[in-house]
Amino acid sequence: MKAALLLLAGVCAAATAADVGTGSRVYATYCVGCHGATGESLMPATPNFRRGEGLMKPDAMLLGALRHGGRAMPAFAGILRDQEILDVIAYLRTLQR
Ligand code: HEC
Known part of the structure; x- marks a missing residue:
């Protein structure tokens, strides 16, 4: 039981380790040109992140x-x-709505 809890704590720590603030800067630098400021791309065949596509x-x-x-x-x-x-x-x- 204790081991399971420790494992769960580890998984949660990993899941929260991602930094949305850094992610938004990366997005603005490398992704926005194709995927658009709101995640709703104007390019054909590109997933619409607002609708959760991709x-x-x-x-x-x-x-x-x-x-x-x-x-x-x-x-x-x-x-x-x-x-x-x-x-x-x-x-x-x-970005998902
Ligand atoms: C040159 C334009 C372009 C750039 C730059 C770009 N993408 Fe994409 N992205 C696409 C296109 C087009 C697709 C659809 C798949 C394909 O044909 O490449 C896609 C697909 C995706 C998918 C869905 C992948 C899947 O497996 O379904 C994700 C997630 C994604 N892009 C995230 C990003 C992120 C994050 C960045 C910046 C780090 C980025 N993209 C930069 C054009 C771009």
């Missing part, structure tokens, strides 16, 4: 997607640290 995945999967990029989206491995990517993912989740 966000229905665990953080670990989105981390992989951003490291490797997509068809039109650049890869961010080597540009952003994993922690910065996790911060920006936490920020994306705040």
Whole structure:
């Protein structure tokens, strides 16, 4: 029981470690040009974050997607640290309405 609680505490600490403030700065620098200030992109075939598009995945999967990029989206491995990517993912989740 104690071990389970410690494990849970560890998971919660990891989940809150992402910094939305840093995420919003990363977004403004690297993402806003394509994804728009509100997460509602004007580019075709780009997920609308306000509607939660592209966000229905665990953080670990989105981390992989951003490291490797997509068809039109650049890869961010080597540009952003994993922690910065996790911060920006936490920020994306705040755009959802
Ligand atoms: C050059 C334009 C461009 C930039 C810059 C860009 N994106 Fe994207 N993004 C896209 C497009 C287009 C897609 C749809 C998938 C594809 O075809 O690449 C996408 C998809 C996504 C998805 C959904 C991925 C999935 O697996 O469904 C997320 C999350 C995302 N972008 C976040 C970001 C973040 C965070 C940044 C900044 C660090 C960023 N994007 C920068 C164009 C861009």
